[in-house]
Amino acid sequence: MTDPTGRRIPRIAALLPGLPLLLQGRRRAGLSLLALGVLTIAVAVTGADRILAAFSARRVDSWLALVTLLACAALAWSVGLAPERFHRLATGAAASHWRPAWREFRRNRLAILGLYLLALICLATLLAPFLTGYGPGEIGDIQATRHLAPSLEHPLGTDKFGRDVLTRILYGARVSLSIGFVAVTISITLGTLVGAVAGYAGGAVDNLLMRFVDMLISFPRLVLLITVIALFDASLILIVLILGLTLWPSTARIVRGDVLSVREREFVEAARALGLSAPRIVFRHIIPNVMGPVIVAATLGLGNIILIEAGLSFLGLGVQPPTPSWGVIIREGHQFLTSAPWVTTFAGLAIVVTVIAFNLVGDGLRDALDPRLNR
Secondary structure, X not given: OEOXXXXXXXXXXXXXXXXXXXXXXXXXXXXXXXXXXXXXXXXXXXXXXXXXXXXXXXXXXXXXXXXXXXXXXXXXXXHHHOHHXXXXXXXXXXXXXXXXXXXXXXXXXXXXXXXXXXXXXXXXXXXXXXHOOOOOOOOOOHHHHOOOOOOOXXXXXXXXXXXXXXXXXXXXXXXXXXXXXXXXXXXXXXXXXXXXXXXXXXXXXXXXXXXXXXXXXXXXXXXXXXXXXXXXXXOHHHHHHHHHHHOHHHHHHHHHHHHHHHOOOHHHHHHXXXXXXXXXXXXXXXXXXXXXXXXXXXHHHHHHHHHHHHHHHHOOOOOXXXXXXXXXXXXXXXXXXXXXXXXXXXXXXXXXXXHHHHHHHHHHHHHHHOOOOOO
8 A cells, every 4th residue: 555655554554444545645535434433433332232232132123233333344444454446446447437427526515515414324223223222112111201301311312201312213214214215216216217218209108198297296295195195094115105106207207308318319329220129228228328317306305205204294194103203203292392392303403404415415416417517
């Protein structure tokens, strides 16, 4: 290992995550790995007893947290041991198509801040069993533990049942983020397929699909959500399906507009001249070239879905207690805003920070992937 001046970096520097990259002048990557290593060590030290218990436990969340912790440690120290190989892998030929966009994205400090916030939120939710010694539904002596103010024992206080608010927010993040990711996957997949077919086929197929999309967009989404959930028992699967199947029309219109432009380019004409089938042209040549706006729509849509899910849960039409979600936590604590404001305040802040982080990343991706905005 050498630094930018050609001086040899001792191998012992790899004992501290990120130090080799810092000595090479890669400050952002080095500080990121250093923070990851410090976080890994802090979690391992403070949650040592819970980590040891995870080896004998048969709980999926404990094993997931253990795998996440080991993966963080492996990433932090392996990159330090071979920074040149990591740099070649990150900037290799396979990433050449996205390299200009990544370079533009890195220049946006707000987007990088949003990316770090999202990484921290995701790590906190995955490592939740090691960050807190309480269960999300653990109830003790209600009279003695209800509505305790934030303290060292309960950093964010307790709710009306004496449950630890920090624990419920961490586990609630799993529910809210899982609903967001799965629903966005459904909506983006369906919207991309419909938009690509409509844009490439044109004619009657395009008119039929787009009129159907216009009809769905014009229908009040909140009314549809409330109606469907009121007719059936609210469950996580139903909420995910409803959100995913009602948010795809906007993506379809975006993809359709880009496909109308891409289908007239030379490489698509060459594919037609070679006799390739329409499905192969759409999936192999057109869709990969319109993924930029799709990625941006997915990132911005995640924040929107989290807000919708929180609103439905607050109204009692989304996730049902005792399953923790941010909307459920706010609903259970809104009656005690004067006596125990920390319950709703911290859950609301979690929603605000997460949505802002997704929006910052989405805006950064939009600027990076739109060549008209690049400077």
